[in-house]
Amino acid sequence: MQQQTIGLIGGSGFVGVHLANRLSAAGHRLRVLTRRRGTARALWVLPAVDLIEADVHDPAQLERHLAGCDTVMQLAGILNEHGDDGRGFRRVHVDLPRKVVATCRLLGIRRYLHMSALNARPDGPSHYLRSKGEAEDWVHAEAGADLLVTSFRPSVIFGPGDSFYNRFAGLLATTPFVFPLACAEARFQPVYVGDVAEAFLRALADPATAGARYELCGPSVYTLREIVEYTARTLGLCRKVIPLSDRLSRLQAEVFERIPGKPFSRDNYRSASEDSVCQGECGLCRLGITPMAVEAVVPGYLAGHSARGRLSALRAFPGQR
């Protein structure tokens, strides 16, 4: 396809870096806007990537840095906010996309790809899902002949650098014998970050995807307990996973959201009250992508977490270092 100049908001994160790599390899020129250039080191070496430090919440800066782009991709997102009143989520998930879309209109940028989340809807159970849902509906309502919008609704995303399998791997490695687990029966359909990035590329190449909302899931559904047990096995760790009751899960959320970095929060607990599983037609398949299995990828990057894990991974993937 024709090379484009693409503005990327949220391009310094886990998904953004994978996506930027793919876009750059496909020959596109990128303008990645970040609040802190230093946090986006992975992008420094990519060809044709202009990494711009900017306040993305300031419309004037958006206008200055996105001028000349053919397409804008919006991936900025947070899993937790300060406090628990939804204002932090709204600022990033609702107010920011509104400003970005308004900037696209102002500058005559005709293509906008939007990152939402599975289960996002304005009456969802958590601030995270409500704010994501409100924004997704709004950007599609704003779409028209002058602004073609496509959005993506992934379940939890896995891949090198993720904060899902890697987080559990870190916790398992430092928790001896038993592992108390909140929301153990919540179900997920993890999707590979490479497939998510490919979905963006396919949508970019095909204007017929305008107006579509793609649910993105992997080939299999797992409970959180199965995911944690699989992670422990992959690392060669013997841990007994103890599912917490609903009351204890909520209590754990209240305690953990006070820990720096908020490993788990009341809002995460509320999001986990609904299975993160795709309904209906497979979004990746609609885009011509065969979803990658967890088992084909995760052992390769979890290997770094333990010596035994490294050994198992080498046995499973002899070519991988």
Ligand SMILES: NC(=O)c1ccc[n+]([C@@H]2O[C@H](COP(=O)([O-])OP(=O)(O)OC[C@H]3O[C@@H](n4cnc5c(N)ncnc54)[C@H](OP(=O)(O)O)[C@@H]3O)[C@@H](O)[C@H]2O)c1
């Ligand atoms: N990872 C998943 O499992 C998953 C699942 C479903 C949906 N999603 C969605 O996919 C998107 C990317 O996820 P990710 O895992 O790559 O997240 P991530 O690694 O945490 O990256 C988040 C990005 O958002 C930007 N950001 C964070 N807080 C911001 C703020 N207050 N104002 C402006 N920008 C802010 C960051 O940009 P700078 O720090 O560079 O400014 C960063 O590039 C998010 O919208 C997320 O909700 C992710």
